[in-house]
Amino acid sequence: MKTILIVGIGAGNPEHMTVQAINALNQADVLFIPRKGDEKVQLADIRRNIVSRYVTRAGSRTVEFDIPVRQTADRSYHQSVDQWHAAIAMAYERLLSGELAEGQTAAFLVWGDPMLYDSTIRIVERVKALGTVTFDYSVIPGITSIQALAASHRIPLNLVGKPVEITTGRRLAESFPGRVETAVVMLDGEQAFMAIEDPDARVYWGAYLGTSQEIIISGRLAEVRQDILRTRAEARALHGWIMDIYLLQKGSDFEE
């Protein structure tokens, strides 16, 4: 039997690595590091740095692999993601049959935590369902970008006793401010906050959290959103890529 460890490595700061994650990397014979076309060299370097800093076991090896690019032309969003996952599942299957011997353990290094807007777990399940490679797997949690955002702004995530919705830029309009008082927005390539017209809304924004380039801005949305827009565009032009997340909130702790 082969074993897979799906390891959350934190959201940018190598010190996000938990003791459990460090121990997991040191159990692995093979460390799989994904390379994503839209992520720049810096993210791959953070993963390599984690391996060189924490893996002390002799004899393990690192295998980097390219994540296939998602095709979007002439298909719905769901078709596009489904086909993309199928392509990644084939890549995983090749890695597990070609790079891992019977009885060996592999670790997948996953950004943040594997349960949050990440499909490694569902793709590993997909490979299992194919039935061509026999393996068992475990998941090791990591620090998410939501935790990094809240820590940098020194804020609790929720208002007292109230819910939080985690969503994407594409679907923000459905949730905030109509449905919830607190929304966390990830994967927002459109700056969906620009369309929110609520005078009470506050924003806590962060980019490159946990890294040496971290930027945070907070305040009343109407007052700071132009600043976020400009800062985001400048940072993206400077670094060639950006990863940002924000929390929108209205109301207060003890208000019904």
Ligand SMILES: C[S@@+](CC[C@H](N)C(=O)[O-])C[C@H]1O[C@@H](n2cnc3c(N)ncnc32)[C@H](O)[C@@H]1O
């Ligand atoms: C594919 S999701 C992966 C999330 C990851 N599994 C986690 O636990 O945070 C990528 C999105 O997470 C957010 N993100 C991840 N790391 C970040 C960071 N260091 N700074 C800002 N946003 C980050 C961004 O919204 C980005 O578009």
